Amino acid sequence: MPSATTVLSTYSTFAASAMLVRTVFSEIQTTVTQIIPPKIREKILSKIGSLLGNPSSQITLIFDDYDGYAVNQMYEACKIFLRTKIPPSVQKLNVFRAPERQNLLITIGEGETAIDIFEGIQVKWEMVCTKKRSIEGVDYEARSMELSFPKKNMDRILSSYLPYVVERSKAFIEENKVLKLYSYGGSWESTNLHHPSTFETLAMDSKLKQDLINDLDRFVKRKKYYKRVGRAWKRGYLLYGPPGTGKSSLIAAMANYLKFDIYDLELTSLRCNSEFRRLLVSTTNQSILVIEDIDCSSELRSQQPGGHNPNDSQLQLTLSGLLNFIDGLWSSCGDERIIVLTTNHKERLDPALLRPGRMDMHIHMSYCTPCGFKTLASNYLGIRDHRLFPEIEKLIVEVEVTPAAIAEELMKSEEADIALGRLVEFLTRVKTAQNEATDGKDKEANKKGNESPVVDQSKKKAKRNNPTARNQKRKAMRVARTRTPSTTNYDVDSATWADLRSVPLLSAMEVTLTCGRCGIGMWHSVVNLHLIILNRRLVVAPVKSQILFIMRP
């Protein structure tokens, strides 16, 4: 699409030519006046006038479809612009669909005209088709858009109207752009991104949402600002919060809002820093680079044997490689880029990643709030109020439940009464389960508090004797608990109920709880409950019909 500058420089050339034509015409006028009788003189002047362009008549600008072998972008812009100017009298329409756009585009057809009025100037557009023969002797049809208007308005048409036409068609292209989702599997592979999430449908704190929208708006408008202050035109966001609180939905909403493509990167699929750099420089402008579950990815690599050898930094993917990239290379390539890191455990991130200036905005995606519930009820049931709202809002404040879990319940019926009734039942069950889990913890804490000091001393001594093994085991457990298990049987090996619930699970699998190792009362009571899965996470609930996990002794 030509820029307004291109249009203006074309205008300068055109204005100079028009001036030349006018000068030639007035020279001829003077000569003819001096030597030819008046009657013949008028005839000759009107003939020459129509040939050279009489200053008082109309003028036509022609935009051919091709400039040599290259598509004439001005022709494309006019064609798109005219989609809103189709007169009711039109008989032929051109219908086309560009590969990267969502909707069909309809514009005036061959021989049809359309009238537009710009700042009081009436202009006429016409689509013209001409049969032509190429130098190779092939017949073809050349198309062009012709724009006619009073010659005296040349300045305004060239300096204001055409840039306006270009801007309008650019805006249309932006609105209809099909976004791409790239994922990495040796090279970037893309599919169309049709994620319906928007800021309107997103259940999150309304002030935080508005702050983020303002931040994005400021970012995209600040090209000159970034240049002036000597900073790369980039922005980083860290999204953190429990699973199912809408981190991925927020990324899709950002992409839809900005019309940016998404590059989704699994750091675990990369072997080394150099591979990381190579694939990142091949991403395009106006894009969002997403690295999900960053806590798992960086931890994973720093656990590799031999990770302390400086030469290994080129052979492995390391956290410092990632940080160097964010600060250095990424900053010097491309424009209008956003990087989003997500984590379920902000507290596990390396402080280097959280340092001011690295991620510009830290966004907490929390459990569902009453305000978030209202957004979901409006999305799923199309209602803004209901007699059950007060009860639901009260329960939502009392329990920790994700927007994803609420959404799941609301989807079960399109009838508001039924869906909300079930939601009340669900929230009550979760509340009971969470209370029981808390009671269990309290009992356990009390029990520990009552244990004999002799036992405590012996435990401490045992730990002191083998700190390396203990640390290794802890590390291994931490990594295991944050990774989605690849088998259908998974030994959670968890020390706390919170850990157990944070394990990302497959949608259908069996879980073996190794209670013997924990060997404490709380675990027996947990084992006696039934486990249910919500959004790939475990939640305890005493409802047999909802058991998706089969527990094995």
Ligand SMILES: Nc1ncnc2c1ncn2[C@@H]1O[C@H](COP(=O)(O)OP(=O)(O)OP(=O)(O)O)[C@@H](O)[C@H]1O
């Ligand atoms: N805040 C929210 N607003 C609207 N819908 C939500 C929200 N959170 C979750 N959902 C719904 O739950 C589904 C799962 O949410 P999403 O994948 O965005 O969560 P997440 O935080 O990225 O989870 P994970 O950490 O497991 O990837 C979404 O498809 C959406 O339908």
